[in-house]
């Protein structure tokens with residue numbers, strides 16, 4: 001997600017801000033920019049890495065002791081120089097940086113255009129700076145009050161910092177659902193998305209709370225008030241004792257573990273503004289625009305690689321069960337070379353976290369040549385797949401740094417489930433009652449994921465019991481078969497253990513020959529529909545002295561009795577099972593990899609995005 005750094009004090013702001021932005025690069029971004037106030041506001045912003053910004057700033061007068069800087073993770077508007085932050089007001093007096101999503105930006109933008117405001121970017125953020133300008137001009141008020149009035153109109157998440165060329169001794173910041181930290185130095189103040197740009201200068205910080213506005217004055221004072229204009233008396237000043245390296249991982253040992261634990265939030269983010277269980281609606285704009293095409297489609301083909309291919313396998317079950325649309329799943333690398341038959345009324349959906357996977361891109365190009373409608377479900381905004389597809393839905397999981405995909409996988413499943421539900425609703429395959437029940441269950445997913453994450457220590461113990469095995473089998477049925485594949489992929493790619501996933505029923509067609517006392521068998525048995533069968537599969541394994549680790553729904557005493565180790569997770573509706581049953585497998589593979597002293601975040605031979613064939 002985006003990174004924010006701001007400075008006011010007695011030093012040159014530019015070098016401090018650039019170094020701070022570099023400390024935030026781990027958050028993932030696609031463009032960056034800086035505004036320094038020295039008489040006027042001098043702004044430089046550039047697509048690409050911070051170094052591209054530094055190169056572009058060569059020769060620009062960026063002297064000054066107050067400034068703001070930003071690394072952008074695009075949500076609205078592709079990554080380019082214009083959409084990069086900071087964004088400046090029409091009267092060139094104000095400059096703003098923002099981390100978050102303004103959900104009602106299109107309504108606000110329409111109103112501001114009617115008032116004569118001219119926009120240059122495709123971003124939601126630019127609306128904010130024009131709204132602040134409007135209030136400041138109309139009410140002739142100071143920056144802090146203009147920011148407060150504007151934020152009262154905003155729906156969404158924000159961490160912002162604003163500077164005003166007519167008030168060079170003040171910086172204003174505010175936050176809601178997106179972090180903002182105030183650093184208190186000697187005659188200097190900092191604002192940043194987290195403490196990593198600050199810790200070099202001071203360990204005294206104040207973490208702003210939601211709907212709080214901070215006004216920093218160069219004379220060495222700051223005040224915090226709420227959006228409701230109440231003064232926050234004696235804000236808590238913390239003294240950090242963290243090392244810089246830890247901060248980038250928010251205290252987690254690895255990005256992968258941080259991203260596993262982010263899933264309650266990222267699953268919620270992938271649903272934000274897209275479902276309302278009380279009112280009973282799903283809104284996926286990319287899908288609505290082509291609903292007719294989807295209703296008339298004779299076939300949906302999903303193309304993907306790796307973990308994204310596992311998401312596609314789950315989508316096949318969901319699309320056929322809920323939307324009753326014939327659905328195929330293809331490895332993108334196979335699809336692109338096997339001369340597939342693609343009809344012009346087909347729909348080809350590409351799943352990709354990075355949006356840059358070469359095989360998936362090539363498969364899409366082939367589909368486009370054949371006239372199919374192409375739809376992209378990606379994480380990285382403005383990525384190649386997002387740009388070449390006719391339509392699509394972003395999964396809003398935020399940057400995924402760990403090579404092993406975790407939070408992107410569950411966010412892909414959320415979007416695919418929403419699509420299947422919406423298509424099923426449009427086709428009339430789902431009753432109103434079932435539809436609302438599923439939406440309720442979806443809205444409750446983050447809480448259930450939280451409960452599973454509380455099992456981390458138990459899962460770590462189980463990992464310690466099998467971490468020396470060099471082989472593992474993962475078994476599942478129905479929607480949990482792709483989860484068996486995903487669990488096996490997680491283990492093999494970060495711990496280098498040879499692991500295979502199979503439909504449990506396939507055991508008797510060969511794999512059961514592998515079973516002996518040295519073979520851990522992870523059985524995902526959370527779906528009721530296949531429970532009796534999977535119980536007998538467990539018995540088959542136990543009869544051959546296999547070690548059974550079972551993932552079951554809470555209270556499943558029968559399997560609990562049979563298995564050597566059991567991980568009991570909260571139940572949910574069958575359709576949503578994969579979103580929960582994958583979490584223990586992510587943690588199991590993580591702990592085994594750590595115990596085997598593997599490089600969890602950058603496993604050998606692997607890249608985060610396979611942009612070559």
Ligand code: AGP
Pocket residue numbers: 305306307308351352353354355356357360403404405406493607608609610
């Ligand atoms: C998953 O953990 C792996 N990193 C890998 O299989 C990955 O899913 C695959 O390379 C596809 O990447 P994409 O989703 O960015 O297209």
